[in-house]
Amino acid sequence: MAVATSEAVEVVDLATTSVRELNQRLHDLARTPGPRLWRILNPNGAHALACGLDADLEVEIEGHVGYYCAGMNKRATVRVHGNASTGIAENLMSGRVEVDGNVSQSAGATGRGGLLVVRGNASSRCGISMKGIDIVVGGDVGHMSAFMAQKGCLVVCGDAGDALGDSIYEARLYVRGKVAGLGADCIEKELREEHVAQLRGLLEAAGIDADPTEFRRYGSARQLYTFKIDNAGAY
Amino acid sequence: MTPGVRHPDVSERGDGQPWNLRESYLFPRPVIAEIQRAAREGIYDIRGFGAKRRLPHFDDLLFLGASISRYPLEGYRERCSTDVVLGTRFAKKPLELAIPITIAGMSFGALSAPAKEALGRGATEVGTSTTTGDGGMTPEEREHSKILVYQLLPSRYGMNPDDLRKADAIEVVVGQGAKPGGGGMLLGHKISDRVAEMRDLPKGIDQRSASRHPDWTGPDDLEIKITELREITDWEKPIFVKVGATRTYYDVQLAVKAGADVIVVDGMQGGTAATQEVFIEHVGIPTLPATRIAVDALQELGMHRKVQLIVSGGIRSGADVAKALALGADAVSIGTAALIAMGDNSPEYEREYRKIGSSAGFYDDWQAGRDPVGISTQDDELAARFDPVVGGRKVANYLRVLTLETQTLARACGKSHVHNLEPEDLVALTIEAAAMARVPLAGTDWIPGLERP
Numbered sequence: 001m002a003v004a005t006s007e008a009v010e011v012v013d014l015a016t017t018s019v020r021e022l023n024q025r026l027h028d029l030a031r032t033p034g035p036r037l038w039r040i041l042n043p044n045g046a047h048a049l050a051c052g053l054d055a056d057l058e059v060e061i062e063g064h065v066g067y068y069c070a071g072m073n074k075r076a077t078v079r080v081h082g083n084a085s086t087g088i089a090e091n092l093m094s095g096r097v098e099v100d101g102n103v104s105q106s107a108g109a110t111g112r113g114g115l116l117v118v119r120g121n122a123s124s125r126c127g128i129s130m131k132g133i134d135i136v137v138g139g140d141v142g143h144m145s146a147f148m149a150q151k152g153c154l155v156v157c158g159d160a161g162d163a164l165g166d167s168i169y170e171a172r173l174y175v176r177g178k179v180a181g182l183g184a185d186c187i188e189k190e191l192r193e194e195h196v197a198q199l200r201g202l203l204e205a206a207g208i209d210a211d212p213t214e215f216r217r218y219g220s221a222r223q224l225y226t227f228k229i230d231n232a233g234a235y
Numbered sequence: 236m237t238p239g240v241r242h243p244d245v246s247e248r249g250d251g252q253p254w255n256l257r258e259s260y261l262f263p264r265p266v267i268a269e270i271q272r273a274a275r276e277g278i279y280d281i282r283g284f285g286a287k288r289r290l291p292h293f294d295d296l297l298f299l300g301a302s303i304s305r306y307p308l309e310g311y312r313e314r315c316s317t318d319v320v321l322g323t324r325f326a327k328k329p330l331e332l333a334i335p336i337t338i339a340g341m342s343f344g345a346l347s348a349p350a351k352e353a354l355g356r357g358a359t360e361v362g363t364s365t366t367t368g369d370g371g372m373t374p375e376e377r378e379h380s381k382i383l384v385y386q387l388l389p390s391r392y393g394m395n396p397d398d399l400r401k402a403d404a405i406e407v408v409v410g411q412g413a414k415p416g417g418g419g420m421l422l423g424h425k426i427s428d429r430v431a432e433m434r435d436l437p438k439g440i441d442q443r444s445a446s447r448h449p450d451w452t453g454p455d456d457l458e459i460k461i462t463e464l465r466e467i468t469d470w471e472k473p474i475f476v477k478v479g480a481t482r483t484y485y486d487v488q489l490a491v492k493a494g495a496d497v498i499v500v501d502g503m504q505g506g507t508a509a510t511q512e513v514f515i516e517h518v519g520i521p522t523l524p525a526t527r528i529a530v531d532a533l534q535e536l537g538m539h540r541k542v543q544l545i546v547s548g549g550i551r552s553g554a555d556v557a558k559a560l561a562l563g564a565d566a567v568s569i570g571t572a573a574l575i576a577m578g579d580n581s582p583e584y585e586r587e588y589r590k591i592g593s594s595a596g597f598y599d600d601w602q603a604g605r606d607p608v609g610i611s612t613q614d615d616e617l618a619a620r621f622d623p624v625v626g627g628r629k630v631a632n633y634l635r636v637l638t639l640e641t642q643t644l645a646r647a648c649g650k651s652h653v654h655n656l657e658p659e660d661l662v663a664l665t666i667e668a669a670a671m672a673r674v675p676l677a678g679t680d681w682i683p684g685l686e687r688p
């Protein structure tokens with residue numbers, strides 16, 4: 001994913017620049033024109049990096065990032081060439097966030113749009129309360145992933161941990177490997193042609209080479225949509 | 236005997252029951268009714284409003300007016316200021332309120348759009364803030380609220396960075412007094428098309444909000460979450476942290492450490508739109524001790540008045556406001572009383588309340604969406620009964636009365652600013668209140684729990 005060489009790249013070294021200053025410069029681009037391509041050096045696990053962006057930028061972060069990197073992002077593409085801690089791309093609105101390595105808990109939590117791609121594994125609660133985001137994970141996801149997932153797709157090329165899709169609403173889950181266990185009200189559903197097509201599109205968008213027909217689909221049994229006493233044991 | 240007039244009958248008690256019938260203290264009629272309702276319906280009772288049981292409250296405190304040792308301010312001539320600034324710790328743009336009373340977060344979904352608009356209009360008219368709720372920010376509400384606090388709740392319904400930037404402050408909701416440790420719920424009949432769309436949910440389903448935030452747990456994470464919110468909004472907005480009153484001392488200190496500008500402590504009497512009755516009545520501590528503990532926690536850190544404290548849960552009158560401020564709160568917040576000011580539970584609607592099995596003064600089925608006044612509903616026809624302009628004026632009037640009453644009490648105690656009220660101006664009527672508020676029992680120097688000098 002190399003940046004086009006013809007265009008100038010703004011390089012910011014976090015060894016000498018504060019996160020506050022970097023974020024402010026990136027935020028200012030929502031109102032005033034400036035460089036489109038950014039390269040961030042020495043992130044060293046800093047929190048809240050490149051969060052709240054709202055411009056057509058490409059931001060390459062060369063290293064590991066802390067919590068909430070690219071949180072609430074709109075329009076921008078943020079690539080992390082390393083691992084990411086809790087809440088990468090939380091509440092993503094649009095644009096694209098990519099992580100080369102592994103990510104910690106709650107990746108893409110409550111995301112409302114856009115695409116999150118994790119090439120490694122994602123820890124627990126990946127896609128928790130997702131509201132329209134698409135998440136593609138190259139490896140495995142941890143337990144309680146897609147908890148209360150409302151909308152959007154979670155694609156897992158590896159295995160899924162326990163209680164996948166617990167209390168799920170209308171999100172779609174696609175898993176290629178093993179599922180340790182399904183959460184309350186989450187069931188396997190038929191993988192029809194329309195789903196294969198959707199999955200193919202998502203894998204392509206993520207740049208991950210996998211055969212969409214090898215996946216299984218999971219979603220809501222819609223049994224918990226209105227409280228019935230007979231379901232009390234499911235909670 | 237005159238027909239229709241009951242004459243006292245020596246064989247009956249005042250309530251019309253014969254003397255030889257004895258009602259159980261453990262199983263009075265309401266308890267029997269609830270057991271039988273539970274047996275019939277097989278689901279716990281969900282309702283709105285706050286705790287209905289008797290609890291130690293600000294009513295159990297009295298002010299010591301000035302006399303010889305202290306002199307009062309002249310009621311109509313000498314100034315008693317009421318302004319308050321919230322968010323002076325880190326935010327570039329703190330909130331400047333004309334009065335120390337704010338409107339609490341109540342969701343669009345629980346309340347109709349015109350009701351939300353009225354709250355904004357009323358608050359704006361008197362120079363104070365109003366707050367969004369679970370369900371996000373509506374354009375009507377933003378337009379009519381000069382100062383609007385935007386809540387970040389576990390559900391994150393409608394959460395987006397544009398509204399964060401449009402807000403004047405951000406409130407991270409950890410809990411609510413009516414249900415500390417509990418999530419929200421909005422029953423299916425209140426999920427209209429618009430509510431469903433704002434929450435990214437199908438229409439007409441029972442919506443359960445989570446009780447924990449999806450992307451942080453514990454104080455260390457909270458600190459980072461607050462940093463992220465500050466970064467997204469370029470450190471402009473004050474960040475509030477709202478907790479239901481339980482382990483208030485630790486919660487307040489942890490919120491300060493996590494970087495809050497303002498802490499909101501909501502006592503167990505705090506109102507709700509829809510919560511299990513068992514939760515409302517049995518979880519949390521009352522607003523009175525919570526206020527005192529919160530102030531202690533701030534003072535111990537040297538942060539009293541630096542991190543502002545807002546107290547809520549059962550605030551009804553200027554007396555409640557003045558007593559909360561005297562115990563050390565910077566401001567109070569109101570929910571239920573604001574709805575009542577707009578007409579909720581008005582006898583005017585008695586006939587309609589009867590039709591839905593309730594009565595004016597008892598109505599608490601805010602979860603049901605059939606509010607005849609048009610406030611706690613998503614039914615367009617019912618909501619259309621409520622005029623947001625008239626409602627806004629009532630809220631403003633009510634807030635003015637609360638303010639005047641607060642000033643009256645402050646002047647009587649010789650204070651030129653309502654924040655100059657102090658615990659030394661108070662005594663307690665009951666031993667419980669004396670212990671909880673840590674002020675002496677009236678007529679004594681006894682504060683239960685404190686060693687005597």
Ligand SMILES: Cc1cc2nc3c(=O)[nH]c(=O)nc-3n(C[C@H](O)[C@H](O)[C@H](O)COP(=O)(O)O)c2cc1C
Pocket residue numbers: 283284285339340341342345346367368369386408410411412477501504505506507508547548549550568569570571572601611
């Ligand atoms: C109808 C209604 C809806 C509420 N919705 C919310 C909400 O969305 N978020 C929240 O933090 N608190 C909510 N609350 C609680 C209030 O913010 C506040 O804590 C409480 O009403 C204060 O107590 P009071 O009602 O005795 O004034 C709601 C309360 C009511 C009455």
